[in-house]
Amino acid sequence: MSPHGVNAYHLAALVNLRRLVPTLALAVMILPQTLDAQRGGGPQANQFPVDDPVIKAIWDEGMENSHIYTLAQTLADSIGPRLPGSPNFDAGADWAMKLFRGWGIETRTEQYGTWNAWERGVTNVDLIEPRVRSLDGMMQSWSRGTDGPVTGQVVTIPELPSAAAFQTFLGGVAGKFVLISAAENSCRPMDNWEEWATPQSLEAYTALRQETRANWNARIEATGLNQTELIQALEEAGAAGVFSSSWTGYWGSSRVSAARNQVAPNIAFGCEDYGLMFRLAENGQGPVVRVNAESEDLGTVPTYNVIGEIRGTEKPDEYIILSAHFDSWDGGSGATDNNSGSVIMMEAARILKEVYPNPKRTILVGLWNGEEQGLNGSRAFVADHPDIVENTQALFNQDNGTGRVTNISMQGLAGVAPFVGGWMTALPTQISQHIDLNIPGRPGTGGSDYASFVCASVPAFSISSLSWTYSQTYHNPTDTFDKVIIDDVTNNAVLTAMLAYMASEEEELLPETTVSWASIPGPANPESGPNAVHLLGTRMGISVDRVMRYGLVLAVLLALPGPLRAQAGPDPSSQDRVSATAAVLLKGGKIAGESRLHLGGWAGLVFGDNLAIGGGGFALLNDVELAGPEGSTGFNLGLGYGGLFFRYWEPLSGALTGEVGLLMGAGHAEVRDQLTRNEVGSGNFLVAEPELSLLYSFFPGLHAGVSIGYRLTAGVEDLPGVSASDLNAFTGTLSLRWGKD
Secondary structure, eight states, rough: OOOOOOOOHHHHTTTOOOHHHHHHHHHHHHHHHHHHHHHHOOOOOOOSOOOOOHHHHHHHHHHHOHHHHHHHHHIIIIOOOOTTTTTTHHHHHHHHHHHHHHHOOOEEEEEEEEEEEEEEEEEEEEESSOOEEEEOOOEEBOOOOSOOEEEEEEEEEOSSSSSSHHHHHTTTOOOOOOOOOOOOOOOSSSSHHHHHHHHHHHHHHHHHHHHHHHHHHHHHHHTOHHHHHHHHHHHHOOOSSEEEEOBBBTOOOOOOOOOOSSOEEEEEEOOHHHHHHHHHTTTTTOOEEEEEEEEEEEEEEEEEEEEEEESSSEEEEEEEEEEEEOOOOOOOIIIIIHHHHHHHHHHHHHHHHHHHOOOSSSEEEEEEEEGGSSSHHHHHHHHHHHHHHTTTEEEEEEOOSSSSSEEEEEETGGGGGHHHHHHHHHHHHHHTTTTTSSOOOOOOOOTTTTHHHHHTOOOOEEEEEEESSHHTTSSSSSSHHHHHHHHHHHHHHHHHHHHHHHHOOOSOOOOOOOOGGGGOOOOOOTTTTOHHHHHHHHHHHHHHHHHHSSHHHHHHHTTOOOOOOOOOSSSSTSOHHHHHEEEEEEEEEETTEEEEEEEEEEEEEETTTTTEEEEEEESSSSSSEOOOOOTTTOOOEEEEEEEEEEEEEEETTTEEEEEEEEEEEEEEEEEEEEETTEEEEEEEEEEEEEEEEEEEEETEEEEEEEEEEEEESSOOSTTTTTOHHHHEEEEEEEEESSSSS
């Protein structure tokens, strides 16, 4: 286990000697294996740190008699994807309940509301002019069909001078298919360009992408409408349909999500074929397509969760919950999102029923519905079952792909750390050697169903897996059974069964004391493990190398013991002197329309009596949420910037001083998917920020100040969902400065 966020909470958690001793014993056993592996040694035999017959039986049953392949293959290939309210969801629920009953596990459904039932049919799109080609297109979920083949011209939204001009454009879209998203200049992944392009070619391509996105953003802004309003306006004007593309940035992988309209078909395309239609339309080459899209609106139907239950014997009114969402988007098969999590929980329940049939506490399996639409099923369960929620010992949730579990966060519940640490000491080393505990961790605020329970102070754990490039299969047609890593999912089912068993056997309920948000470090790096610098970087919303690059001056500043003086010349009273000065800064301003705070600082040399030149920078304290394009769950933006500071001041009256300042430099921004936290774009930008300040001197060498400035940036257009206007803004700064008399 790695030391995540060592602080008072962490230390308090580790003083439980009863649990600390076996933890240290496990470390002693694992260390030689780890060192041998680092020296290039071969695979190590599995070891059981404790002589627990149930742990060994879980291992034997899960590894020697695994049902994972059969469960995952059937759910992905035969039943297929499961939208809420769809016949496929009903088929999947019937299948899961039949299996539960066959394993001797009680099962039921729990309705929590209704949903619009919809069934997908075929989507066939063919380019018929200026040449013939079958296109890679699929209806967005809940889209209307075409009621037979429809032929029409494909057009883009042109460059328009005003919203009034857009209204004129609407008069000519009847019977046409309208492209409503930007096309990529190249469908080669960025790492392909970086590997093979010349520096000049890469620079030109990057500039072209920035120009293309800025141009498209300007076109949409000129309509005066947001994306949903735009689609509705086109539909009301009689458009035959709307076409879009949400490329993941990987070969052959584009997302399919929910339609935002009611009448015309809404079709998502792969990167290449969308680009083909876009270029033909832009260059006046008259693309015409024939579309045959079939779907059926089945009306409003009940929506429900599937629950399995192994009744407890000693404490039947206390609960362990095995949690995964059973719904999925239907572009692919839902194999990694979230068939993997669902079959992990089903297999864990099967194993437990086989080797631990009379648990101390009741074990529930929650296969939730409606997670993709806002954690609907799990939130409803929390609201409908306060008695269960109040007496839940632990919940284990899996929903971030098909890889081996490598991280378990305490979700800010510092008191549970010694318990989970104790469980870890009992795990077979073949499982435990891969796992880091994130102590105290950050409370879940969304992203998957465990957050519904964390909000109710339940010890709910997200057992987080290796990526296996999850963002490539996430919510798109490539999410198919062949992407499932059977060995890793088998490992995760065994791990979950063991954790559920040990949680069930605890004498008392786990404590629910929540750590204050201010003390919570950022998530661990699954590649290299956590460290203090990385935790600083993740709290600020940017990665460690960005913190080091743009926050170096801040680190130097924090090490300053106080005002620094450097004398030049043989005579200490000489006017020929250079003084050092430094300041810590808290800056506020809007980013993408949201007010955000930056922490920063600068340090420099004072020349003469009233000119300082130095360096410094700022780092964003919290990520900024961006809407993202149609088909995405939204983005998070983190950034930092820094450079040269110039400060010139003049005394005003008494203890007041007026000052003019200028920062000139560069910054780096990263955009991450809100759900997976995978990076979807990053880039550098230029920044200039003039300021006017008023300083008040408390006593010689210490000043407090307030400033107003304007941040001006250039070069961010290449970032997904970001434009220069998102970063350009008026700013206000509070400062505390040392060392300038």
